[in-house]
Amino acid sequence: xxxxxxKEAAAKIMFAAAATISILAVALICVFLFANGVxxxxxxxxxxxxxxxTWKPNSGMYGIFPMIVGSIYVTAGAIIIGVPxxxxxxxxxxxxxxxxxxxxxxxxxxxxxxxxxxxYGFFGLMLVVPFIRNTMPSRGLSLLAAAFILxxxxxPTIITVSKSALDAVxxxxxxxxxxxxxTHERSVFRVLVPAAVSGIMAAIxxxxxxxxxxxxxxxxxxxxxxxxxxxxxxxxRTMTSxxxxxxxYAADLHRGALIATGVVLFVFIMLITALFNAIxxxxxxx
Amino acid sequence: xMGKNDTPLELSAVGATGAAGANAVGNMPPISKYDNxxxxxxxSVRIASLVMRGVVYLGAIVATAVLLLIVGYIxxxxxxxxxxxxxxxxxxxxxxxxxxxxxxxxxMAACSLIIAxxxxxxxxxxxxxxxxxxxxxxRIVRITTExxxxxxxxxxxxxxxxxxxxxxxxxLSLLSGACTLxxxxxPTIMRTTEExxLAVPDSYREGGFGLGAGRLRTVMRxxxxxxxxxxxxxxxxxLGRCVGEVAALLFTAGTIAQIPNFVGQGAFAFLDxxxxxxxxxxxxxxxxxxxxxxxxxxxxxxxxxxxLNLAANVAIKKLRKD
Numbered sequence: 063x064x065x066x067x068x069k070e071a072a073a074k075i076m077f078a079a080a081a082t083i084s085i086l087a088v089a090l091i092c093v094f095l096f097a098n099g100v101x102x103x104x105x106x107x108x109x110x111x112x113x114x115x116t117w118k119p120n121s122g123m124y125g126i127f128p129m130i131v132g133s134i135y136v137t138a139g140a141i142i143i144g145v146p147x148x149x150x151x152x153x154x155x156x157x158x159x160x161x162x163x164x165x166x167x168x169x170x171x172x173x174x175x176x177x178x179x180x181x182y183g184f185f186g187l188m189l190v191v192p193f194i195r196n197t198m199p200s201r202g203l204s205l206l207a208a209a210f211i212l213x214x215x216x217x218p219t220i221i222t223v224s225k226s227a228l229d230a231v232x233x234x235x236x237x238x239x240x241x242x243x244x245t246h247e248r249s250v251f252r253v254l255v256p257a258a259v260s261g262i263m264a265a266i267x268x269x270x271x272x273x274x275x276x277x278x279x280x281x282x283x284x285x286x287x288x289x290x291x292x293x294x295x296x297x298x299r300t301m302t303s304x305x306x307x308x309x310x311y312a313a314d315l316h317r318g319a320l321i322a323t324g325v326v327l328f329v330f331i332m333l334i335t336a337l338f339n340a341i342x343x344x345x346x347x348x
Numbered sequence: 349x350m351g352k353n354d355t356p357l358e359l360s361a362v363g364a365t366g367a368a369g370a371n372a373v374g375n376m377p378p379i380s381k382y383d384n385x386x387x388x389x390x391x392s393v394r395i396a397s398l399v400m401r402g403v404v405y406l407g408a409i410v411a412t413a414v415l416l417l418i419v420g421y422i423x424x425x426x427x428x429x430x431x432x433x434x435x436x437x438x439x440x441x442x443x444x445x446x447x448x449x450x451x452x453x454x455x456m457a458a459c460s461l462i463i464a465x466x467x468x469x470x471x472x473x474x475x476x477x478x479x480x481x482x483x484x485x486x487r488i489v490r491i492t493t494e495x496x497x498x499x500x501x502x503x504x505x506x507x508x509x510x511x512x513x514x515x516x517x518x519x520l521s522l523l524s525g526a527c528t529l530x531x532x533x534x535p536t537i538m539r540t541t542e543e544x545x546l547a548v549p550d551s552y553r554e555g556g557f558g559l560g561a562g563r564l565r566t567v568m569r570x571x572x573x574x575x576x577x578x579x580x581x582x583x584x585x586x587l588g589r590c591v592g593e594v595a596a597l598l599f600t601a602g603t604i605a606q607i608p609n610f611v612g613q614g615a616f617a618f619l620d621x622x623x624x625x626x627x628x629x630x631x632x633x634x635x636x637x638x639x640x641x642x643x644x645x646x647x648x649x650x651x652x653x654x655x656l657n658l659a660a661n662v663a664i665k666k667l668r669k670d
Contacts, residue, residue: 066562070562070563070564073564074478074563076470077470077471077478078479079470080468080470080473080474081471081474081485082489083467083471084471084489084534084538085488087496087531087534088495088496091499091504091507091531094510095503095506095510147407147411147414148411149407150403150406150410151411153407154407158401167408171415172657173654173658176585176588176592176654176656176657177592178591178592178593179592180594180630180633181418181422181592182418183630183633184633184642184646185418188639214414217414245393245397246397247396247397247404248396248397250400271498275500276500277500278595278630282630282633302500302502302595305502305506306502309506309509309599321506324502324506331503332498335495335498339494
């Protein structure tokens with residue numbers, strides 16, 4: 063073989079090898095998580111682990127039901143807070159803002175997407191938590207604070223993804239609505255937004271994924287009591303915070319139970335990713 | 349994507365006008381209240397429009413105000429406490445210097461990029477330039493990158509702890525942390541590189557082949573230069589994620605505020621524990637003893653991340669100009 067063709071073949075093999083690394087990484091992550099988590103689940107018992115309401119590692123009780131509920135509550139709260147403002151902001155940027163306003167706001171929001179979660183958490187700890195403590199019947203560190211901070215954190219995601227969905231709607235939809243005598247607002251809300259709804263749904267699912275996986279900001283403001291909260295003013299612990307709080311000193315079955323918490327979280331994320339892909343596929347095929 | 353969407357909506361629009369037309373002819377009461385344009389109805393349409401407009405403006409104002417509030421609050425509380433003692437070489441519990449953390453951040457980010465960039469760019473090149481489009485291998489790689497993209501950082505942290513720290517016996521170290529981060533940022537680099545490569549017109553490749561260059565030379569000399577700004581912006585975005593990451597590093601790189609001693613230990617310094625700026629800030633905030641310094645650290649962190657994001661934007665603009 064000529065040297066050049068050897069070089070070509072070597073390059074091709076190297077690029078292909080690089081491409082297999084991501085497959086390898088996913089395989090390794092699954093193997094190591096499940097190999098360390100599943101035995102712990104087996105030892106505790108799946109129903110006791112998933113549905114047990116008491117988390118007391120010292121007395122050998124490992125029920126993560128409060129954490130699963132906590133993650134769902136916090137995520138739902140974040141969606142309730144973040145989605146209306148985010149979608150409204152996306153509609154504004156896409157169809158209401160003048161070019162000048164949009165050219166300032168859009169890069170600004172993209173910059174905010176890059177703010178580290180620990181900064182959001184610290185902001186929540188120093189401003190939101192004291193505010194809740196002083197104005198509401200709460201100790202401050204609460205479900206409400208966590209949902210609020212997460213709602214803010216998912217804003218940039220929701221805004222940018224919804225905006226690109228709205229921008230992708232062909233302009234003849236809007237023009238057609240105007241020609242039928244609808245006002246600008248009515249055209250936007252009754253024609254453009256319904257046409258972009260699957261893109262907006264995708265944005266919300268992405269937001270859910272980000273909220274349920276968020277760790278540091280939640281740990282700092284949620285209070286972290288491993289009990290099912292009865293009101294939004296009480297503390298809450300999510301699956302992510304459960305791992306971060308106790309992994310530092312856990313051993314044996316306790317450690318296994320924390321890794322198993324990670325496994326449950328992983329399964330949740332897989333389901334959300336599948337849902338996201340289904341929405342995207344639906345959008346393409348329509 | 350939305351193109352196929354046209355027909356049903358247009359049909360329904362035609363249906364609506366058809367119905368309105370029938371009303372006019374058949375002298376029936378209007379079906380929709382908007383068909384009748386008496387002044388009173390006109391008023392209600394205007395009020396509805398005003399309400400809709402109000403909702404949109406309110407949402408935009410709330411979203412912008414909250415995001416501005418966060419940045420403003422951190423800046424106002426942090427900037428006055430950026431003092432020389434915060435940048436002293438050695439960390440002590442009195443000066444809570446962020447200097448070691450800042451250097452660790454640079455080291456950590458550099459190491460993870462050195463690992464992730466060749467792999468990420470290489471696999472994107474394979475997917476776009478080499479692999480038959482739509483082959484099974486390509487599909488599997490796509491699915492795995494999407495999976496990696498959705499995995500939360502705490503799961504990466506758990507995996508890094510189980511694999512690099514425990515199974516490979518690297519301990520809480522710069523190396524374990526960097527490898528964990530490298531896997532975490534891999535999908536970002538792959539996706540942006542893929543997009544940048546796909547944006548290069550095929551005529552560039554045809555030109556390369558037409559001049560007798562092999563595939564490798566065509567990719568390196570004809571395609572890569574024009575995709576470079578896009579790839580750069582992806583790398584900078586990945587860098588920003590490394591800088592802000594905490595959950596993936598707590599149990600892989602540890603929290604010791606020291607600079608790995610490369611002079612004394614040589615390559616073994618890669619096995620030293622270290623804390624990056626974001627981890628440093630988290631530790632300070634949870635200790636709760638130096639709140640003013642925590643604000644100042646937050647400001648430095650914000651500045652670093654913002655500069656990186658601006659740089660990525662500049663790179664993207666350059667790509668669009670080309």
